[in-house]
Amino acid sequence: xxxxxxxxxxxxxxxxxxxxxxxxxxxxxxxxxxxxxxxxxxxxxxxxxxxxxxxxxxxxxxxxxxxxxxxxxxxxxxxxxxxxxxxxxxxxxxxxxxxxxxxxxxxxxxxxxxxxxxxxxxxxxxxxxxxxxxxxxxxxxxxxxxxxxxxxxxxxxxxxxxxxxxxxxxxxxxxxxxxxxxxxxxxxxxxxxxxxxxxxxxxxxxxxxxxxxxxxxxxxxxxxxxxxxxxxxxxxxxxxxxxxxxxxxxxxxxxxxxxxxxxxxxxxxxxxxxxxxxxxxxxxxxxxxxxxxxxxxxxxxxxxxxx
Amino acid sequence: xxxxxxxxxxxxxxxxxxxxxxxxxxxxxxxxxxxxxxxxxxxxxxxxxxxxxxxxxxxxxxxxxxxxxxxxxxxxxxxxxxxxxxxxxxxxxxxxxxxxxxxxxxxxxxxxxxxxxxxxxxxxxxxxxxxxxxxxxxxxxxxxxxxxxxxxxxxxxxxxxxxxxxxxxxxxxxxxxxxxxxxxxxxxxxxxxxxxxxxxxxxxxxxxxxxxxxxxxxxxxxxxxxxxxxxxxxxxxxxxxxxxxxxxxxxxxxxxxxxxxxxxxxxxxxxxxxxxxxxxxxxxxxxxxxxxxxxxxxxxxxxxxxxxxxxxxxxxxxxxxxxxxxxxxxxxxxxxxxxxxxxxxxxxxxxxxxxxxxxxxxxxxxxxxxxxxxxxxxxxxxxxxxxxxxxxxxxxxxxxxxxxxxxxxxxxxxxxxxxxxxxxxx
Numbered sequence: 001x002x003x004x005x006x007x008x009x010x011x012x013x014x015x016x017x018x019x020x021x022x023x024x025x026x027x028x029x030x031x032x033x034x035x036x037x038x039x040x041x042x043x044x045x046x047x048x049x050x051x052x053x054x055x056x057x058x059x060x061x062x063x064x065x066x067x068x069x070x071x072x073x074x075x076x077x078x079x080x081x082x083x084x085x086x087x088x089x090x091x092x093x094x095x096x097x098x099x100x101x102x103x104x105x106x107x108x109x110x111x112x113x114x115x116x117x118x119x120x121x122x123x124x125x126x127x128x129x130x131x132x133x134x135x136x137x138x139x140x141x142x143x144x145x146x147x148x149x150x151x152x153x154x155x156x157x158x159x160x161x162x163x164x165x166x167x168x169x170x171x172x173x174x175x176x177x178x179x180x181x182x183x184x185x186x187x188x189x190x191x192x193x194x195x196x197x198x199x200x201x202x203x204x205x206x207x208x209x210x211x212x213x214x215x216x217x218x219x220x221x222x223x224x225x226x227x228x229x230x231x232x233x234x235x236x237x238x239x240x241x242x243x244x245x246x247x248x249x250x251x252x253x254x255x256x257x258x259x260x261x262x263x264x265x266x267x268x269x270x271x272x273x274x275x276x277x278x279x280x281x282x283x284x285x286x287x288x289x290x291x292x293x294x295x296x297x298x299x300x301x302x303x304x305x306x307x
Numbered sequence: 308x309x310x311x312x313x314x315x316x317x318x319x320x321x322x323x324x325x326x327x328x329x330x331x332x333x334x335x336x337x338x339x340x341x342x343x344x345x346x347x348x349x350x351x352x353x354x355x356x357x358x359x360x361x362x363x364x365x366x367x368x369x370x371x372x373x374x375x376x377x378x379x380x381x382x383x384x385x386x387x388x389x390x391x392x393x394x395x396x397x398x399x400x401x402x403x404x405x406x407x408x409x410x411x412x413x414x415x416x417x418x419x420x421x422x423x424x425x426x427x428x429x430x431x432x433x434x435x436x437x438x439x440x441x442x443x444x445x446x447x448x449x450x451x452x453x454x455x456x457x458x459x460x461x462x463x464x465x466x467x468x469x470x471x472x473x474x475x476x477x478x479x480x481x482x483x484x485x486x487x488x489x490x491x492x493x494x495x496x497x498x499x500x501x502x503x504x505x506x507x508x509x510x511x512x513x514x515x516x517x518x519x520x521x522x523x524x525x526x527x528x529x530x531x532x533x534x535x536x537x538x539x540x541x542x543x544x545x546x547x548x549x550x551x552x553x554x555x556x557x558x559x560x561x562x563x564x565x566x567x568x569x570x571x572x573x574x575x576x577x578x579x580x581x582x583x584x585x586x587x588x589x590x591x592x593x594x595x596x597x598x599x600x601x602x603x604x605x606x607x608x609x610x611x612x613x614x615x616x617x618x619x620x621x622x623x624x625x626x627x628x629x630x631x632x633x634x635x636x637x638x639x640x641x642x643x644x645x646x647x648x649x650x651x652x653x654x655x656x657x658x659x660x661x662x663x664x665x666x667x668x669x670x671x672x673x674x675x676x677x678x679x680x681x682x683x684x685x686x687x688x689x690x691x692x693x694x695x696x697x698x699x700x701x702x703x704x705x706x707x708x709x710x711x712x713x714x715x716x717x718x719x720x721x722x723x724x725x726x727x728x729x730x731x732x733x
Contacts, residue, residue: 015318015397017596020585024597025556028537032610032650056585057597060550061542142388149387156716169718170415170633173707174556175647179716193399195390 016202020053022174023190026153027057027137029176030188031064034135038128041067041094043075043083044253045210046139049199050190052208054137055090065137066093070124072116073100074234074256082211095131097123114234117255125161128185135178135186143195153192159183196251197276204269213250215272216264220245227260317523317595318397322416322449324440325426330457334426334495335389335402338515341502342391386412395519410439410681411633414721417444418707421523422451424514429456429468429492433475438483439666445483446629446683446726448703451521452480452488455514459505460494466508482669484727491517528593531618532560533697533705535649536570536610540599552583552599553608555650558704562616563591568602570612571695572622577602594704611651613695613705620695620705626688629699629726632678634712634719638686639677644719648694648708655710658687678720688722699723 027050030037039054041047054063067087087094099119102108107126108119128136142149152168154176169177178186191199203210221228221244222237228248234257237243248261249272266272325331389400401416417423423444427437444452454476462468473490480488491514493500502515511517538554562568562579569576581601582592592598600614613620626646632638638657646655662671664683671685678684688710699706710720 012397017585018318021556021595021597024585025537028554028597029650032538057554058538058540059583059599060544060547061540062544143390146387149389170411170721172415172418172709172718172721173704174419175649175707175709177647177709177711177716177718179645179711181716193388193390 012201013205016198016205019191019194019198020056020202022193023050023053024057025174026176026188026190027054030135030137030178031058033178034186036066036131036133037064037135037137038066038068038095038131038133039137040139041069041083041087042139042253043069043079043086043211044139045199045203045208045214046141046191048086048208048210049194049202050137050139051086051090052206053190063090063092066095066131066133068095068097068124068127068131068133068136070097070120070127071099072120072255073098074116074232076211076213076230076232076250076253076256078213079211079253082209086209095127097127099123102126113257115255115257116234117258121161128161133185134180135188137188137190139191140189141194141196141199142192151189151192153189154178155187155189156180157185157187161185197273200269200273200276204273211253213253213261216247216249216267218245219248219261221248221261228262229260230256232256318399319518319521319523320399320401320419320421321518322401322403322413322420322423322444323426324403324413324416324423324444325436325455325457329426329428330495331402331426334424334455334457334493334501335400337495337498337501338398338400339389339391341498342393342515386416393515393519398518410443411631411721413440414443414447414631414633417447417449418721420447420449422453422518422521423449424453424455424518426455426457427472427476428458429462429465429472430458432472433479435667437476438479438669441479441485442483442664442666442669442683443631445485446631446723448699448726450523452485453514453517454488454490455493455495455500456490457493457495459492459500460497464492464499464506469509479669489517528561530559530594530702532562532566532568532614532616533558533620533702534562534598534600534614535651535705536608536612536614537650538610539608550601551605552581552601553612553614554597554599555614556597557592557594558649559594559702560616561591561593562600562614566616568600568614568616569619570606570608570614571620572693573606573608573612574622575606575608577604577606579603611649611694613649620697622693622695624690624693626690626694626696626708626722626724628686628688628708628722628724630678630684630686630710631721632680632682632684632719633721634717635680637677637679638684638719643713644688645711645713646688646690646694646708647711648696648724649705651694652711653694654691654713656689657710658689660684660686696724699726 099116102123103110108122140148152171180186219230221230222241224241246263247265249264250261252259266275323331323335387402389402391398403413403416425440427433456469456472469492476490491500492505492509493514495501499505500513504513534555534557536553536555540552540554542550564579564582566579567576568579579600580603582589583599584596640659642657644655646653660675660678662685663674665672697706706724708722709718712719
C-alpha cells in the first residue's frame with residue numbers, strides 16, 4: 001500500500017468537496033449565531049482558504065466578518081502586500097493589531113531571542129476585547145500538531161483566552177454550540193479536518209491566490225538550527241552563520257525570526273503538491289522553531305490563548 | 308453493503324473505541340504508520356520520547372497521545388482526530404478514550420462516524436466497556452461496527468480463542484441491536500490483521516482493507532430529502548438587489564430544480580427554481596452538500612426551518628428521547644434548558660426520567676432518579692415552540708438534538724428523538 005498516488009484520484013475530488021461543504025456549514029453557523037464575528041487573517045495559505053470559503057458561504061452577499069491581523073512587525077513584504085490586495089478585493093474591514101505598539105508603550109517586552117511569535121497573544125486578546133468580537137474564525141488544522149488534534153471545531157476561550165482541554169464541550173453530530181458567558185469568546189476552526197495536502201489540492205482546484213513566498217524563488221538565507229532563515233528586522237546571520245542565495249519557498253507564514261524556508265524548485269501549485277506528497281517532514285516540524293521548543297510547545301501556547 | 312465502486316467512495320469517518328488497555332492507541336499508531344501517514348519528524352519525536360521513557364521499542368501509542376497529562380499518566384483524555392489516506396480512500400479518524408469517565412467523548416466521536424472499530428483484548432474477551440461501547444454505537448446508529456480482536460500475538464494466534472471471543476461479541480451485538488458485525492483478528496503491535504494479512508485460518512480481509520470498502524451515509528441518496536435552513540441570504544446589493552436564497556447543508560436525500568419543497572414548522576411550500584452550490588448553479592443537490600436554494604415564491608422562512616420534499620417531517624413541542632447525560636452535575640426534574648435541534652434553538656424543560664439503561668445487563672430499568680454523567684436515560688422534553696424533527700432511528704441527520712445549560716452554555720446532553728437501543732425495547 002502507498003499513500004498519495006501521484007495523479008489525483010476521483011476520491012480526492014469527492015473528499016475535497018465534502019470538506020468544502022463542511023467548512024461552509026461551519027462558517028454559516030458562525031454568521032448566523034454570533035453578533036460580532038471576526039476572522040484571523042495572517043496572509044498565510046490557511047487563512048486565505050478560510051476567507052475563500054467564507055466568501056463562498058455567503059455568496060452573493062458581502063462578507064459580514066471583520067478580518068484581524070496580529071502583526072509581529074517581522075513580516076515578509078510579499079505577505080503584507082498580499083494581505084492588503086486580498087482585503088481590498090473582498091471588500092472587507094481589516095483590523096491590524098501591531099505587536100510593536102504593545103512593545104512601545106511597555107505592555108510587552110521584547111524577548112532576548114528576538115522572536116515575537118509568543119508576543120502575539122496579548123495584542124490578540126486586547127483587540128478581541130476592544131472590538132467585542134464574540135467569535136474568531138481561524139485556519140488551524142488538526143493535522144498540524146498533536147495538541148491541535150484534540151481541538152474542537154467550536155472552542156470556548158475564557159476571559160484570558162485560555163484553552164482547557166479537560167473542559168472541552170462534546171461536539172455532537174453537526175450541531176455546534178458556541179454559547180458563552182460575557183467576556184468569553186468562541187474560536188472556530190472551519191478547516192479542522194483538512195490536511196496540508198487537502199489545502200494544496202483545493203488551492204489548485206479553485207485557483208486561490210497566495211503570497212508569492214509559497215513558491216520557489218531566489219532569496220538570501222542563512223542556516224540556524226537546521227532551518228533556512230532570511231535576514232530582516234529580526235536580525236541576520238551571527239557568528240559562523242553565513243548568508244547565501246538559494247532557491248527556496250515557505251510552507252507556512254509566521255514571524256520572520258522563527259519561520260524558515262525550505263529549499264525548493266517548485267514554482268507552481270502542481271509542483272508544490274508533488275513536493276508535499278513526497279515530503280518526509282510536517283510543515284511545522286520542518287519550518288517552525290517555535291514548535292520545536294518542547295514536546296508540548298503548542299499545547300502550552302494554546303493554554304495561554306495563542307491560536 | 309455498498310454496491311458502489313471502491314475508487315469512488317467518499318472519505319470514511321471512523322471512530323475507534325475500546326478499553327484502556329486493549330491497545331487502541333497502538334492500533335491507531337499502526338494505521339498511521341503503516342499507511343505512511345507518519346512523517347519523519349513525527350517519527351523521530353516519538354522515537355526519542357520512547358527512549359526517554361525507558362521503552363526499548365518504538366512506542367506507537369506516543370504518536371497519538373497528544374497532551375501533557377496523557378503522556379504523563381499514560382492515558383487518553385480526549386477525542387483526537389487523525390487523518391490518513393490509502394490509495395483507495397481517505398479516512399478521518401476519531402480516537403476516543405476508553406475510561407468510563409470519558410464515555411461522553413466516545414459519543415462525540417461516534418455521532419459523526421460512518422463506521423466504528425471496537426477493540427477487544429483477546430486474552431480478556433468482551434468487557435463491560437465493550438458492552439457499553441456497543442450499546443452506544445447501536446444507539447447512535449453508526450452504520451458499520453467492526454470488532455478488532457486484538458493482541459492475537461499474545462495467544463499465539465489461537466483460532467479457538469478467537470472464535471470464543473467472536474461468539475461473545477455476536478451475542479453482545481444481538482443484545483444491543485447492532486445488525487451484522489464483523490470480528491477481525493489483529494495484532495496492532497505487529498501489524499498482522501491490520502494492514503498485513505492475518506494467518507491462513509482467517510479467511511476475511513485485514514482490517515484496513517475492510518474499512519476501504521464500507522459505504523457511508525452521504526452515498527445513500529435514497530433517504531428522504533432534509534435541509535435545515537442556516538441562513539437566509541439577501542445581499543440587497545446593486546448587483547443582486549432581489550436575490551433571496553435559503554442556505555444550508557443537505558442532511559439527507561436529494562432535491563432538484565422543479566421540486567416542491569415544504570418548510571417546517573411553518574408549513575409553507577414553494578417550488579425550487581435554482582440551486583447555487585460552491586461550484587456554481589446545479590440542477591440537483593445531494594446529502595452532504597452546502598447549497599443555497601432559491602424558491603419561486605418569497606416565503607417567510609427563517610433559520611430553524613427544515614426543508615423537505617414529499618416525505619414530511621414531524622412537528623412537535625414534546626420530544627420523547629433517549630438522553631445521554633454529559634453534564635458534570637446531575638439532571639433535575641423540570642430543569643430549564645435550551646434545546647438545539649438542527650439549526651433551531653428553543654427553550655425547553657426536562658420531564659421526569661422514566662428509565663435508565665443498565666449497561667451490564669443490557670436492558671432498560673424503570674427509574675426516576677436524576678441522570679448522572681455518562682448515564683443513558685429516557686425522558687420527555689417539553690418545548691416552548693414547535694420544532695421539526697425526525698425519529699433518529701430513521702434519519703440520523705435530523706433526529707438528534709442537544710440540551711444546553713442556558714446559564715453557562717455547557718452542553719448537558721446528547722439526545723435522540725424517539726430513539727431506542729435496538730432490539731431491546733421493553
